[in-house]
Amino acid sequence: MPLPQTEIPGRLQMQLAERGIRMTGPRRAILSVIETATKHLDASQILRKARTVDASVDRSTVYRTLDLLKRQGMIDELDLMHLNGERHYYERKTGHDHIHMACLRCGKITEFVSKTFESLKKQLEGECRFHILVARLEVGGYCSACRR
Amino acid sequence: MPLPQTEIPGRLQMQLAERGIRMTGPRRAILSVIETATKHLDASQILRKARTVDASVDRSTVYRTLDLLKRQGMIDELDLMHLNGERHYYERKTGHDHIHMACLRCGKITEFVSKTFESLKKQLEGECRFHILVARLEVGGYCSACRR
DNA sequence: AATCGTTATGCGACTAAGTCGCAATAAGAA
DNA sequence: TTCTTATTGCGACTTAGTCGCATAACGATT
Numbered sequence: 001m002p003l004p005q006t007e008i009p010g011r012l013q014m015q016l017a018e019r020g021i022r023m024t025g026p027r028r029a030i031l032s033v034i035e036t037a038t039k040h041l042d043a044s045q046i047l048r049k050a051r052t053v054d055a056s057v058d059r060s061t062v063y064r065t066l067d068l069l070k071r072q073g074m075i076d077e078l079d080l081m082h083l084n085g086e087r088h089y090y091e092r093k094t095g096h097d098h099i100h101m102a103c104l105r106c107g108k109i110t111e112f113v114s115k116t117f118e119s120l121k122k123q124l125e126g127e128c129r130f131h132i133l134v135a136r137l138e139v140g141g142y143c144s145a146c147r148r
Numbered sequence: 149m150p151l152p153q154t155e156i157p158g159r160l161q162m163q164l165a166e167r168g169i170r171m172t173g174p175r176r177a178i179l180s181v182i183e184t185a186t187k188h189l190d191a192s193q194i195l196r197k198a199r200t201v202d203a204s205v206d207r208s209t210v211y212r213t214l215d216l217l218k219r220q221g222m223i224d225e226l227d228l229m230h231l232n233g234e235r236h237y238y239e240r241k242t243g244h245d246h247i248h249m250a251c252l253r254c255g256k257i258t259e260f261v262s263k264t265f266e267s268l269k270k271q272l273e274g275e276c277r278f279h280i281l282v283a284r285l286e287v288g289g290y291c292s293a294c295r296r
Numbered sequence: 297a298a299t300c301g302t303t304a305t306g307c308g309a310c311t312a313a314g315t316c317g318c319a320a321t322a323a324g325a326a
Numbered sequence: 327t328t329c330t331t332a333t334t335g336c337g338a339c340t341t342a343g344t345c346g347c348a349t350a351a352c353g354a355t356t
Contacts, residue, residue: 022303022352043342058306063343079227081282086234086314086342101278110278116271120264121287128260129292130249134229137285139269144277170323170332191313206335211314234313234343 011035012074012092019072029053030065040078040089040109066090073133081140083107097121097135103143110143159183160222160240167220177201178213188226188237188257214238221281229288231255245269245283251291258291 012031013023029050033041041049043062050057069075069090078089081102099117101110117137124130141147160179161171177198181189189197191210198205217223217238226237229250247265249258265285272278289295 024304024352026305056306059342060307060344061305064304077230081284082225088342099272101272101276103278104281110276112272112276114268114271116264116268120262120268120285123262123264124247124249124260124287128249128258129295130251130258130287131290131295132287133252133289135285135287136229137268137283139272139278139280139283141281142279147277147279172322172333174334204335207313208315208336209334212333236313 012069015074016072021068021072025054026050026057026061027065029057030062034069034075034090034092037091040080040091042087042089044087046090076134076136078136079138080109081138097137099137099139101139101141101143103146104140105142105146108143108145160217163222164220169216169220173202174198174205174209175213177205178210182217182223182238182240185239188228188239190235190237192235194238224282224284226284227286228257229286245285247285247287249287249289249291251294252288253290253294256291256293 010032012035013028016027016031017023030046032053033046033049043059043066046066047057047059047062050062066075066077070077074093075090076093078091078100080089080100081104083102083104084107096113097117099112099114101112102108103110121132121135125132158180160183161176164175164179165171178194180201181194181197191207191214194214195205195207195210198210214223214225218225222241223238224241226239226248228237228248229252231250231252232255244261245265247260247262249260250256251258269280269283273280
């Protein structure tokens with residue numbers, strides 16, 4: 001998981017404030033969970049963790065907040081190749097998109113930043129005249145340790 | 149949707165036979181639906197269509213068959229950026245992977261084959277020593293007609 | 297500080313996707 | 327035809343996510 005050390009805690013809160021979006025207790029709890037996460041979390045994990053901060057947080061508030069953050073382009077939604085069922089995972093959007101590689105044997109998730117990926121997106125924007133808002137590249141296979 | 153004219157109907161059946169996998173009525177119905185599809189179908193659409201061929205086909209058989217085909221690397225599973233809820237879509241795997249671009253305004257799905265995408269996969273295989281079995285690149289944004 | 301329009305929340309009931317165990321059935325090799 | 331093994335339909339279940347609604351809380355304004 002990307003957790004750049006340069007990242008200011010409370011950044012998501014600030015970004016929402018800048019956009020004139022109301023801040024609330026449950027929202028703060030959920031944002032802090034996402035900001036301090038060290039691995040990819042799904043909605044129910046986010047709910048559980050948020051409740052340790054604010055016990056009243058409800059499941060639907062988690063979903064609504066995730067929708068808000070997605071719409072604002074502040075988080076990305078991942079499947080991680082459905083390694084563990086159908087749930088979705090979330091992570092903060094950083095400046096540079098990265099590729100997720102999921103090992104189908106050991107379950108390890110590897111992230112990878114690639115210039116080629118950036119060129120590919122430019123190619124799509126140009127050749128297809130498509131305006132990209134989200135790009136998600138997920139790969140499933142065997143990691144270096146698990147391939148033989 | 150890719151429906152190459154060179155494609156032999158019954159190809160999936162043959163591939164399964166080659167691998168010594170048992171052929172059954174329901175399975176045949178489901179395969180034919182997938183083979184003759186002209187757009188991306190989800191599990192319940194596949195079920196509905198398969199039932200016009202063999203009325204007894206059950207939902208769980210559809211899911212089990214889709215799992216089988218996924219495991220055999222004969223179909224790909226797509227989200228299409230969750231344009232219409234959480235369902236998954238399926239398509240036959242062809243020789244060349246392609247990118248799916250989903251327009252978030254009009255819902256159009258555009259497919260794109262790219263050399264750069266192939267290089268990117270090679271890069272992952274090489275630099276990360278990752279053995280790729282599935283690669284899924286989905287893009288959400290605005291298509292040429294909907295961007296302004 | 298008190299007011300007030302608007303937005304967000306918790307609750308609970310609901311939908312829809314997908315899973316699973318099991319007894320019955322059908323494939324296909326012998 | 328027989329027999330083993332894989333597959334099926336059924337039905338009950340789980341789990342992710344949605345929605346309407348009455349209540350609560352934000353935060354701008356006075």
